[in-house]
Every structure is written in structure tokens, then in C-alpha cells.
Amino acid sequence: MARQWVKDELKKDPLKHIVETSILYIKTHRETVIAAIIVLVIVIAISVVTTNRLKKASELASEQTGFASMYLKAGYIDQAIQLCDQIIQTHPSGIQGGFANFYKAEAFYLKKNYEEAVKSYQKALTLLRKKEDLGAMIIFSIANSYENATKYQDAINSFKQIVDEYPAHYLVPEAQIGMARCYEAIGDLKSAISYYQTVGSLNPTTVYKTVADARLKILEKPIINQN
Numbered sequence: 001m002a003r004q005w006v007k008d009e010l011k012k013d014p015l016k017h018i019v020e021t022s023i024l025y026i027k028t029h030r031e032t033v034i035a036a037i038i039v040l041v042i043v044i045a046i047s048v049v050t051t052n053r054l055k056k057a058s059e060l061a062s063e064q065t066g067f068a069s070m071y072l073k074a075g076y077i078d079q080a081i082q083l084c085d086q087i088i089q090t091h092p093s094g095i096q097g098g099f100a101n102f103y104k105a106e107a108f109y110l111k112k113n114y115e116e117a118v119k120s121y122q123k124a125l126t127l128l129r130k131k132e133d134l135g136a137m138i139i140f141s142i143a144n145s146y147e148n149a150t151k152y153q154d155a156i157n158s159f160k161q162i163v164d165e166y167p168a169h170y171l172v173p174e175a176q177i178g179m180a181r182c183y184e185a186i187g188d189l190k191s192a193i194s195y196y197q198t199v200g201s202l203n204p205t206t207v208y209k210t211v212a213d214a215r216l217k218i219l220e221k222p223i224i225n226q227n
Helices: 002-011 014-028 030-074 077-090 094-110 114-128 134-148 152-165 172-185 189-202 207-226
Strands: none
Touching: 030 077, 030 094, 077 094, 094 114, 094 134, 114 134, 134 152, 134 172, 152 172, 172 189, 172 207, 189 207
16 A cells, blocks of 8 residues: 555656645635735845945946046045045945045055055955955055154064065065165164065065165175174
8 A cells, every 4th residue: 555655646746736736825815925926026126226226336436436546646635535535435345445445545645644544554455455466565555654654663564464474475575675674764783684685685686686785785884893
């Protein structure tokens, strides 16, 4: 008997069974089904409208970041900051907010407001770190801002971050020279010489070696005289 029951079940068409069951349910629960369909249609409509609005808002923000970049190039620094603030307000996270913070930082840097530049660069770094090689570039900008603000130890830490996190990046020699400059500024000549020597040995026949050698000629004399 058991085997015959299994054979009978296998002969049944599963799809036909589902359709028949569904039709029976709809007949006995007509109002519930209609209400469910209406709700589903509304949800789909809302989803489509929301998606379109978000897409349009994203496109608008991308256009605005382009205008912010143009303002900077044209020298309209304050207008660039205002536009970036508008973008950040509507898109605080994501790529648009990241670029808005970056251009805002660039504007503050041009205004020589290095503390505000660092703040905006750091916000941009959080959002753009993984996009191509922007991470190293933004950290480099942070280091330069610290150096210009005479916060030399912070600048050294940021330059070193590039060397540690992006050892193969083209900015590494410039970061090492930046570290050497900052060590000079705080009076640590031995560390400055060490980094200039490193740059010269790792980058022969380049402008980096030329810069490093020029500084070494000046810095090594007092060290020799002291010995």
C-alpha cells in the first residue's frame, strides 16, 4: 500500500496542484487577495518613485561636485565652500559627500586655514580611502596641512602613514622628504639626515635625489664639525 501511495503522489503534477490550490484560495478569500494586490502595487510604486528620486539626487550631487571643482580652479574659493556645504548636507556619506569634503578641504587649504582643511580632509578620507589611490593623496594633503600649520609631529605621523600603508606609492619619496623637512624644523637633524639619505639611495637619478643631496650638503657639515 505504501508503495502504491508514493506512485500516486509522484503521478500528480505539482504545478497543477499549486494552481488549483491558489484558485480555490482566491475564490474563498477574494477581498483579502484584492487588498494584498493593492498594497503590493502601492509598495512597488513607492519603490520606483523613491529609486528615481535618489538617482536624480545622486546625479545632481555629482554635477554639483563638478561645479565645486570648477569654482576652485577659477579662484572662487568661498563659493566652492558654500556649494560643498550644500552637497554635504544632502549627501553626508557616499562618494558625493566624500568629494564635497575633499574640495572643501582644498578650498580651506588655499585660504591657508589649515586646521579646517585637515578636518575636511579627514572626513573625505573616511569616505574615499578605498577609491583608486585617493587614500594616499588625501593623507599627503593632511600631512602638508599639518606642516604648514607648524604642527610638525602631526605632519611626520601623516607622512609616515603613507610610507607604512602605501609603500609602493609614487608619493612615498615626497613623503620621506616631507618627514626630513619636519625633522629639520624641530631640530632633529640626525633623523632628517637619515631620511634624506634614504630618499637618495632609493631614488637615484631623480629630482628627489637632487633635493635630498642638496639638503645633505647643508646638514652634514655641522654634524661633521661637532665630531
